[in-house]
Amino acid sequence: MSLSNAIRQIELATRPIHPETRAALDKRWAELPEHAKTPEQLLGRCAVGCEGTHGVFPKCNLTCSPCYHSADANKVRIDGDHTVTEVTKQMGLLRQIRGPRAHAQLIGGEVSLLPAAAHRETLKAMRAVGREPMSMTHGDFDYEYLLDVVTDDDGTPAFDKVSFAAHFDSLMRGRRGAVRPRSEAELNPFREKFADMFLDLKKQTGVKSYLAHNMTVTPTNLDEVEQVTRDVLAMRYDMMSFQPAAFIGDDRRWKEDFQEVTIDKVWERIEAGAGQKLPHKAVQFGDPRCNRHTVGVMVDGVFGTVLDADEPKDIAARDRFLAHHGGMIFGDIPRWALTIKVIRAILRHPGDLPPLVGLMTRILKRAGGLRRVLRAARAGKVSFKTFVVHNFMDAEQVKPAWALIKEGKVADDPKIRETQERLGACMYAMSHPETGELVPACTQHSVLDPIENIGLRKLLPLEPKGERPAGITNGRADELADANGSRW
Numbered sequence: 169m170s171l172s173n174a175i176r177q178i179e180l181a182t183r184p185i186h187p188e189t190r191a192a193l194d195k196r197w198a199e200l201p202e203h204a205k206t207p208e209q210l211l212g213r214c215a216v217g218c219e220g221t222h223g224v225f226p227k228c229n230l231t232c233s234p235c236y237h238s239a240d241a242n243k244v245r246i247d248g249d250h251t252v253t254e255v256t257k258q259m260g261l262l263r264q265i266r267g268p269r270a271h272a273q274l275i276g277g278e279v280s281l282l283p284a285a286a287h288r289e290t291l292k293a294m295r296a297v298g299r300e301p302m303s304m305t306h307g308d309f310d311y312e313y314l315l316d317v318v319t320d321d322d323g324t325p326a327f328d329k330v331s332f333a334a335h336f337d338s339l340m341r342g343r344r345g346a347v348r349p350r351s352e353a354e355l356n357p358f359r360e361k362f363a364d365m366f367l368d369l370k371k372q373t374g375v376k377s378y379l380a381h382n383m384t385v386t387p388t389n390l391d392e393v394e395q396v397t398r399d400v401l402a403m404r405y406d407m408m409s410f411q412p413a414a415f416i417g418d419d420r421r422w423k424e425d426f427q428e429v430t431i432d433k434v435w436e437r438i439e440a441g442a443g444q445k446l447p448h449k450a451v452q453f454g455d456p457r458c459n460r461h462t463v464g465v466m467v468d469g470v471f472g473t474v475l476d477a478d479e480p481k482d483i484a485a486r487d488r489f490l491a492h493h494g495g496m497i498f499g500d501i502p503r504w505a506l507t508i509k510v511i512r513a514i515l516r517h518p519g520d521l522p523p524l525v526g527l528m529t530r531i532l533k534r535a536g537g538l539r540r541v542l543r544a545a546r547a548g549k550v551s552f553k554t555f556v557v558h559n560f561m562d563a564e565q566v567k568p569a570w571a572l573i574k575e576g577k578v579a580d581d582p583k584i585r586e587t588q589e590r591l592g593a594c595m596y597a598m599s600h601p602e603t604g605e606l607v608p609a610c611t612q613h614s615v616l617d618p619i620e621n622i623g624l625r626k627l628l629p630l631e632p633k634g635e636r637p638a639g640i641t642n643g644r645a646d647e648l649a650d651a652n653g654s655r656w
């Protein structure tokens with residue numbers, strides 16, 4: 169590389185906002201529907217949205233009610249090579265459209281059914297194009313599997329950090345040791361055990377982790393959200409995410425009236441479990457009918473939100489940072505490059521330092537004050553927490569709404585029009601390299617998964633009767649057979 173080329177590369181690597189990120193954000197903003205272009209909107213200003221994989225390993229070995237996988241997802245064989253190849257293509261398109269950095273979920277079935285090496289190679293393929301992958305799992309796998317995923321064949325760590333989201337709720341059937349849980353509390357030892365695996369992983373390999381806890385909410389377990397929040401907050405999960413159930417996926421698993429569970433009802437119970445209000449109006453990803461979240465610092469049981477919409481100085485700081493620094497990438501870059509990036513950003517906008525100091529002072533105050541924070545930090549009781557509620561839509565509305573979007577028409581029916589608006593502002597995309605299209609996850613699950621699975625059944629027919637996916641022991645197969653009323 170010539171000297172001038174090397175200088176150009178360094179300049180680009182340390183530029184506060186990468187030009188491709190800027191272009192992707194501007195495009196994202198331009199494509200948002202007008203109703204979503206609000207001051208609190210983060211899409212197109214500092215984020216391009218979440219991404220997810222699909223059509224790669226649709227199978228799952230638990231049986232949940234509800235389940236978003238289409239009815240014949242379990243008739244498709246898990247194939248590691250197929251997963252690596254297809255995810256690489258999907259991520260390539262996302263890199264092209266959504267720019268050099270985004271969070272992406274490795275999802276579409278039960279990720280721990282992938283052979284460990286294929287799981288590892290897929291994560292590497294995602295990282296290679298700037299995706300921060302999160303493996304979405306039911307969490308029912310052993311430490312040895314985790315170790316195999318995060319270490320290369322010679323035993324050296326394949327990653328500095330991994331992200332996993334574990335789904336735990338009492339609507340799930342077939343978990344080892346909790347085949348048919350009668351309450352959410354019954355799952356707490358499993359939640360703990362899952363999180364503890366990552367402490368062991370850190371000790372043994374040095375690999376750090378980010379952990380999310382996912383829970384589907386129906387009328388059956390809505391009132392347990394409060395206690396789950398309380399319990400999981402005491403564990404080492406970084407994010408708590410709740411999904412009110414929707415009528416999508418396998419209709420044999422729709423057993424209740426999901427309409428009763430709204431974002432507001434779930435959020436109220438999360439707040440009750442956290443023991444305080446959780447302000448969320450200062451920031452928004454996509455449409456507020458789809459998604460609600462807040463980020464803050466938890467200091468010995470007290471949550472200090474990063475931004476509070478009722479505090480005008482917070483809003484002024486938010487607007488300033490979004491205008492000047494939205495799109496700055498902090499993750500997965502060398503420390504020296506990050507340091508220079510930050511210095512360049514400060515030099516370009518020195519007036520942003522006082523509002524930043526002011527904001528940090530207010531966060532400390534909300535978390536109980538500096539002394540309390542220092543005391544809690546010494547006791548290891550300070551951590552960042554994110555609360556999320558994601559409200560998927562019913563297939564019954566998504567199907568006609570998507571058909572009309574494809575025809576460039578707006579629905580007369582208010583419910584379908586609302587669905588169109590939400591799809592238009594979607595913050596969770598899946599990629600179709602064969603058409604060059606990104607689609608909302610609601611569309612993927614409601615419209616495209618069933619069609620894809622017909623093709624996948626032919627491409628990846630099930631293994632001959634009697635063969636089991638990797639990692640399934642005899643004892644587990646028996647338990648699953650009891651729970652599912654079937655054998656592999």
Ligand code: SF4
Pocket residue numbers: 454455458459558559560561590591593594595596608609610611
């Ligand atoms: S359209 Fe569906 S997938 Fe997209 S943000 Fe809304 S609920 Fe989520």
